[in-house]
Amino acid sequence: xxxxxxxxxxxxxxxxxxxxxxxxxxxxxxxxxxxxxxxxxxxxxxxxxxxxxxxxxxxxxxxxxxxxxxxxxxxxxxxxxxxxxxxxxxxxxxxxxxxxxxxxxxxxxxxxxxxxxxxxxxxxxxxxxxxxxxxxxxxxxxxxxxxxxxxxxxxxxxxxxxxxxxxxxxxxxxxxxxxxxxxxxxxxxxxxxxxxxxxxxxxxxxxxxxxxxxxxxxxxxxxxxxxxxxxxxxxxxxxxxxxxxxxxxxxxxxxxxxxxxxxxxxxxxxxxxxxxxxxxxxxxxxxxxxxxxxxxxxxxxxxxxxxxxxxxxxxxxxxxxxxxxxxxxxxxxxxxxxxxxxxxxxxxxxxxxxxxxxxxxxxxxxxxxxxxxxxxxxxxxxxxxxxxxxxxxxxxxxxxxxxxxxxxxxxxxxxx
Amino acid sequence: xxxxxxxxxxxxxxxxxxxxxxxxxxxxxxxxxxxxxxxxxxxxxxxxxxxxxxxxxxxxxxxxxxxxxxxxxxxxxxxxxxxxxxxxxxxxxxxxxxxxxxxxxxxxxxxxxxxxxxxxxxxxxxxxxxxxxxxxxxxxxxxxxxxxxxxxxxxxxxxxxxxxxxxxxxxxxxxxxxxxxxxxxxxxxxxxxxxxxxxxxxxxxxxxxxxxxxxxxxxxxxxxxxxxxxxxxxxxxxxxxxxxxxxxxxxxxxxxxxxxxxxxxxxxxxxxxxxxxxxxxxxxxxxxxxxxxxxxxxxxxxxxxxxxxxxxxxxxxxxxxxxxxxxxxxxxxxxxxxxxxxxxxxxxxxxxxxxxxxxxxxxxxxxxxxxxxxxxxxxxxxxxxxxxxxxxxxxxxxxxxxxxxxxxxxxxxxxx
Numbered sequence: 001x002x003x004x005x006x007x008x009x010x011x012x013x014x015x016x017x018x019x020x021x022x023x024x025x026x027x028x029x030x031x032x033x034x035x036x037x038x039x040x041x042x043x044x045x046x047x048x049x050x051x052x053x054x055x056x057x058x059x060x061x062x063x064x065x066x067x068x069x070x071x072x073x074x075x076x077x078x079x080x081x082x083x084x085x086x087x088x089x090x091x092x093x094x095x096x097x098x099x100x101x102x103x104x105x106x107x108x109x110x111x112x113x114x115x116x117x118x119x120x121x122x123x124x125x126x127x128x129x130x131x132x133x134x135x136x137x138x139x140x141x142x143x144x145x146x147x148x149x150x151x152x153x154x155x156x157x158x159x160x161x162x163x164x165x166x167x168x169x170x171x172x173x174x175x176x177x178x179x180x181x182x183x184x185x186x187x188x189x190x191x192x193x194x195x196x197x198x199x200x201x202x203x204x205x206x207x208x209x210x211x212x213x214x215x216x217x218x219x220x221x222x223x224x225x226x227x228x229x230x231x232x233x234x235x236x237x238x239x240x241x242x243x244x245x246x247x248x249x250x251x252x253x254x255x256x257x258x259x260x261x262x263x264x265x266x267x268x269x270x271x272x273x274x275x276x277x278x279x280x281x282x283x284x285x286x287x288x289x290x291x292x293x294x295x296x297x298x299x300x301x302x303x304x305x306x307x308x309x310x311x312x313x314x315x316x317x318x319x320x321x322x323x324x325x326x327x328x329x330x331x332x333x334x335x336x337x338x339x340x341x342x343x344x345x346x347x348x349x350x351x352x353x354x355x356x357x358x359x360x361x362x363x364x365x366x367x368x369x370x371x372x373x374x375x376x377x378x379x380x381x382x383x384x385x386x387x388x389x390x391x392x393x394x395x396x397x398x399x400x401x402x403x404x405x406x407x408x409x410x411x412x413x414x415x416x
Numbered sequence: 417x418x419x420x421x422x423x424x425x426x427x428x429x430x431x432x433x434x435x436x437x438x439x440x441x442x443x444x445x446x447x448x449x450x451x452x453x454x455x456x457x458x459x460x461x462x463x464x465x466x467x468x469x470x471x472x473x474x475x476x477x478x479x480x481x482x483x484x485x486x487x488x489x490x491x492x493x494x495x496x497x498x499x500x501x502x503x504x505x506x507x508x509x510x511x512x513x514x515x516x517x518x519x520x521x522x523x524x525x526x527x528x529x530x531x532x533x534x535x536x537x538x539x540x541x542x543x544x545x546x547x548x549x550x551x552x553x554x555x556x557x558x559x560x561x562x563x564x565x566x567x568x569x570x571x572x573x574x575x576x577x578x579x580x581x582x583x584x585x586x587x588x589x590x591x592x593x594x595x596x597x598x599x600x601x602x603x604x605x606x607x608x609x610x611x612x613x614x615x616x617x618x619x620x621x622x623x624x625x626x627x628x629x630x631x632x633x634x635x636x637x638x639x640x641x642x643x644x645x646x647x648x649x650x651x652x653x654x655x656x657x658x659x660x661x662x663x664x665x666x667x668x669x670x671x672x673x674x675x676x677x678x679x680x681x682x683x684x685x686x687x688x689x690x691x692x693x694x695x696x697x698x699x700x701x702x703x704x705x706x707x708x709x710x711x712x713x714x715x716x717x718x719x720x721x722x723x724x725x726x727x728x729x730x731x732x733x734x735x736x737x738x739x740x741x742x743x744x745x746x747x748x749x750x751x752x753x754x755x756x757x758x759x760x761x762x763x764x765x766x767x768x769x770x771x772x773x774x775x776x777x778x779x780x781x782x783x784x785x786x787x788x789x790x791x792x793x794x795x796x797x798x799x800x801x802x803x804x805x806x807x808x809x810x811x812x813x814x815x816x817x818x819x820x821x822x823x824x825x826x827x828x829x830x831x832x
Contacts, residue, residue, distance in 0.1 A: 016455045018445025022438065025460075029434025039432045041467070044441075044458035051457070058474070279723075285709025286702035289723050293701025296777050296810055298725075304733065305723035307695075307705050313720040313763060347729060361712050394712055 003038045004175045007063035009055055010044040011071035011080050012154060024069050024156055028163065035168050036177045036228065037065065047071060052083040060147055065171065070154030072137040074116040080151055081140075085124050088144060092122040098129050098138045105136055127151075130166050134158040141170065148174060178228050181235035185223040185243050187253040188262055189407045192216045195223075198250050202242075210239065218396065219403030220262065255410055262406050263291045270301035270351075273416060277409070278347035279305040280318055280339040282330065283357035283373055288402040303347050308339075318342055331356050331368050333385050340376035341383060351413075352378045353405050357388070359397045373401045377408045384412050419454045420591045423479035425471055426460040427487035427496050428570060440485050440572055444579065451584050452593045452644065453481065463487060468499040476563055481587060486570030488553040490532040496567055497556075501540050504560060508538040514545050514554045521552055543567075546582050550574040557586065564590060594644050597651035601639040601659050603669040604678055605823045608632045611639075614666050618658075626655065634812065635819030636678065671826055678822050679707045686717035686767075689832060693825070694763035695721040696734055696755040697818075698746065699773035699789055704818040719763050724755075734758055747772050747784050749801050756792035757799060767829075768794045769821050773804070775813045789817045793824045800828050 008025045015022050022044065029039045040063055045051040052071075059066040071080030085092055099121035106113045120137050123129055130139030130150070135158040142149040150167055152159045171177065187195060192214050196203075203212055209229055215222040225242060227235035246254065256265040270277060279302075281288045289305040292298055308314040311330055315322055320338045328334045336354050344352025357373025364370045371390040376383060388404055390397045424441045431438050438460065445455045456479055461467040468487075475482040487496030501508055515537035522529045536553050539545055546555030546566070551574040558565040566583055568575045587593065603611060608630050612619075619628055625645055631638040641658060643651035662670065672681040686693060695718075697704045705721040708714055724730040727746055731738055736754045744750045752770050760768025773789025780786045787806040792799060804820055806813045 010458075015442075016445060016458065017449055018442045018447075018455075021442040026431075026434045026437040029432060031434075033433055039434075040462065041471075042426075042432065042458075042460035046456065055457075281702075285714075286697075286705025286721060286723070287709075289702025290706050290814075293703075293723075293725065293775075294811065294814070298701075299779070303726040304729040305702060305721070305725070306733075307702070307709075307721035307723070309709065309715055309721070310719040316764075317720065317762060346733060348732075359709075363715070395710065398706075398710070 004036070004065065004171075004177065005040045005063045006032055006037050006065040006067060007040055007059040008042040009059055009066060009068045010042070010154070011047065011052060011068060012044075013046045013077075015044045015070075016046045024154065024159055027156070027160060028067060028069075031163055031168060032067075034180050034182060034226070035172060036180055037171065037175075047077050047079050049079055049083055049086075052079060053087055056083070056087050056149075060145070060149075064147060064175070066147065066149045067167075068149065068151040069159055072120075072151065072153045074120055074137075081122075081124070084127075084140065084142070084149075084151060088124060088126050088142065090125045093125050094118075095121050095123045095129050095138070098123060101131060101138070102136050130162055132158055132162060133165070134161050139167070141167075143174070179230060179232050179235065181227045181229075181232055181239060183225045183227075183236075183239040183243060184258055185225070185246065185254060186220065186256045186258075186262075186265075187223065187250065188220045188255050188403065188410075190221065190250065190253045192221050195221055195250060195253070199223075199246060202245055202249060206242070207238075210235075210242065218399045219407075252411070255407075262403065262410075263295050266406055266410055267292070267295045267298055267301065269410070269413065271297070273413070275301060275351055275413065276349040277302050277351045277353070278343045278349040279405075280343035280352070280354040281305060281307055282309060282314070282339075282355055283359045284355045284398050284402050284405075285309065285359070287398045288353075288355060288405055291402055291406065303349050306343055306346075314339070319346070329368070331358060331372060331374060333374060333387070336374040336376040336385055337378075337383055340378035344378050350379055351409060353409060354378075355401050355405060357390075357397070357401060359394045359401075360392060361394060371397055373397065373404075375401060375405050375408055377405075377412045379412070379414055381414055382412070384408065420452070420481065420593065421456045421479045422448055422453050422481040422483060423456060423475040424458040425475055425482060425484045426458070426570070427463065427468060427484060428460075429462045429493075431460045431486075432462050440570065440575055443572070443576060444483060444485075447579055447584060448483075450596050450598060450642070451588060452596050453587065453591075463493050463495050465495055465499055465502075468495060469503055472499070472503050472565075476561070476565075480563060480591070482563065482565045483583075484565065484567040485575055488536075488567065488569045490536055490553075497538075497540070500543075500556065500558070500565075500567060504540060504542050504558065506541045509541050510534075511537055511539045511545050511554070514539060517547060517554070518552050546578055548574055548578060549581070550577050555583070557583075559590070595646060595648050595651065597643045597645075597648055597655065599641045599643075599652075599655040599659060600674055601641070601662065601670060602636065602672045602674075602678075602681075603639065603666065604636045604671050604819065604826075606637065606666065606669045608637050611637055611666060611669070615639075615662060618661055618665060622658070623654075626651075626658065634815045668827070671823070678819065678826075679711050682822055682826055683708070683711045683714055683717060685826070685829065687713070689829070691717060691767055691829065692765040693718050693767045693769070694759045694765040695821075696759035696768065696770040697721060697723055697821075698725060698730070698755075698771055699775045700771045700814050700818050700821075701725065701775070703814045704769075704771060704821055707818055707822065719765050722759055722762075730755070735762070745784070747774060747788060747790060749790060749803070752790040752792040752801055753794075753799055756794035760794050766795055767825060769825060770794075771817050771821060773806075773813070773817060775810045775817075776808060777810060787813055789813065789820075791817060791821050791824055793821075793828045795828070795830055797830055798828070800824065 127140040140151040213224040308318045339354035360370035373388040543556040556567040626643045629640040755770035776786035789804040
């Protein structure tokens with residue numbers, strides 16, 4: 001089967017001037033790839049008629065599908081619609097359904113429809129209207145000379161909703177594209193290359209219609225299985241089975257499936273099992289608490305933190321024994337054990353965790369280099385520590401150490 | 417004077433597949449605009465010879481300058497160099513200086529030069545080499561048929577260094593561009609539209625060769641003055657004078673000039689004036705401490721925090737009087753005053769600050785809606801509070817409240 005080719009055309013001076021980063025076209029590339037459509041070119045032009053017409057013409061020559069974003073606002077400097085009228089040699093007519101939609105949109109917000117907004121319902125005569133459920137400018141679908149042109153607003157959430165709900169399904173139908181199904185497997189506590197080494201035998205057995213991608217980010221690696229076929233149900237069963245086969249190989253690193261990141265997954269476990277948590281964080285400086293409290297409803301399991309940043313505060317406020325601190329220093333296993341146990345006792349929680357390290361760039365000694373971090377987990381049954389040697393970058397160290405603590409909690413929660 | 421026009425050409429499948437977001441071209445657009453060069457088009461093509469040659473040809477027709485990034489790696493799928501050879505009908509020759517540079521680069525990292533890497537020093541015969549101080553692939557400068565073509569690596573930090581140090585100055589020289597000078601004025605605690613209203617008379621008096629841009633982000637607004645002229649010194653004097661004229665209008669909101677964000681500027685003040693700081697943060701959940709500790713060297717003035725997230729922890733651990741909590745609730749002026757005073761006393765710091773609010777989406781009551789946040793500042797002379805009504809978005813509330821506390825500290829520090 002010949003691949004179906006798409007070209008992305010972005011219209012607007014704000015992109016050429018660098019006033020905004022074009023995140024739309026990356027999102028669209030991924031969404032199209034996931035639907036089995038190959039992007040062959042991306043072009044950005046300014047709000048100038050000649051440039052837009054030339055770009056439309058070039059794109060039509062190269063691709064089966066031309067996806068246009070931007071330039072659909074109600075003001076005079078938005079030229080996409082007049083250019084499309086000219087390009088297809090047609091005229092604007094008021095689309096009654098679009099007019100009803102834009103009227104309803106304004107009514108729901110208690111605002112009057114202006115003449116400028118009324119003009120947003122005027123569409124080229126040869127297009128099919130695409131409803132914009134998130135805004136006022138409708139999308140437009142053209143099927144001319146065997147090619148499809150789609151014009152969408154540049155506002156990211158309007159474009160994304162339109163693509164997901166209407167444009168991609170209509171493209172799949174028009175070009176009889178295969179069904180594509182994705183399964184995300186989320187791992188933490190293992191680097192990309194080690195993970196790849198461990199799952200090599202499994203990877204080599206993947207059927208040709210199911211592809212694997214590694215998606216690493218700070219402190220975690222996602223695996224994405226992408227299946228191509230005729231039935232979503234079959235692909236779902238196949239990828240679920242493949243994911244289960246990873247358990248004996250790397251099961252201890254898998255913390256979840258799908259979209260939820262580690263603080264959300266861990267928070268759900270803590271809430272469901274009625275565990276409470278407290279934190280004594282030194283080198284992570286509040287970031288670990290922030291990760292936990294960025295999750296709505298985290299007050300159900302997170303009771304509070306101490307950030308004993310200064311040496312004296314570790315003694316006076318947290319209550320680490322002076323002899324332990326003096327003998328071993330703030331960045332040491334005996335101190336981190338004290339910190340986790342004390343915060344758990346003081347805050348009266350089921351679990352206490354702690355961090356202490358050299359985030360950098362300053363503060364290092366010959367024995368304690370930048371990137372050295374001790375972390376600890378404590379509950380009523382046990383205390384567990386880990387020594388990490390991270391990087392030279394302060395922010396990376398703060399983030400990696402915080403992720404490592406979340407993973408330490410995950411791995412050491414008492415059995416249900 | 418005719419504007420000098422540039423086209424950006426990005427080469428690489430990874431951008432078309434959406435595997436990476438193209439942040440390079442936004443950065444380049446800004447850098448070029450700042451140098452007085454207008455970007456007229458951006459194009460991304462994949463690693464395919466025919467596509468690359470076509471794109472080069474199109475770009476040459478439209479622009480005076482063609483800036484190419486990507487496709488310079490040492491492997492076979494990197495096609496930029498062979499395409500440039502073909503496009504200019506020339507051949508590759510080893511550039512001795514480039515060979516020395518790449519050899520030295522590998523030597524400094526204790527690695528052997530492979531034949532593949534040696535080939536990175538082979539450059540088209542008609543180009544001027546551009547040194548890559550951050551990596552192994554040299555840049556290339558072509559001046560043909562009155563147009564300039566520059567090929568650079570796609571790795572962002574390599575490209576940026578090359579652009580800033582070598583390419584932009586060389587373009588300014590080649591095209592006799594005017595001198596462009598920027599001055600950034602950083603404000604906090606006032607919204608964009610209020611700021612614009614207050615500085616309207618000043619803005620209307622700006623000379624035509626100095627332009628103003630508003631750059632708002634969460635909790636702050638930057639003003640950028642861009643002057644165009646013949647002498648950097650003159651522009652510097654002019655923009656400094658204009659910035660001083662803002663003082664009587666909005667001086668209380670201006671916290672600094674240039675690149676340093678608020679946590680850095682505030683941290684410098686605290687350190688220079690030997691003030692110490694402690695924090696009791698509830699609704700901001702660690703984020704305020706994280707902002708402070710994201711600055712290297714913050715341990716010189718930041719001693720530590722309490723995050724008394726749960727109601728009981730505010731009583732037991734921080735020591736807020738039960739009768740205050742019970743009568744007024746955790747989100748109230750009397751409680752926030754207690755929190756700031758207590759943390760200052762307990763941590764024995766010059767300054768104590770506190771936050772308590774409804775970050776959302778849960779936790780609201782009819783009297784205390786989502787987005788209500790109390791903040792307080794305390795030193796030995798005074799205690800100051802502010803009541804904020806922020807948004808419906810949890811993360812926005814956490815960030816805005818944290819920025820508001822940094823500003824409260826800035827405004828209330830005791831006189832020197």
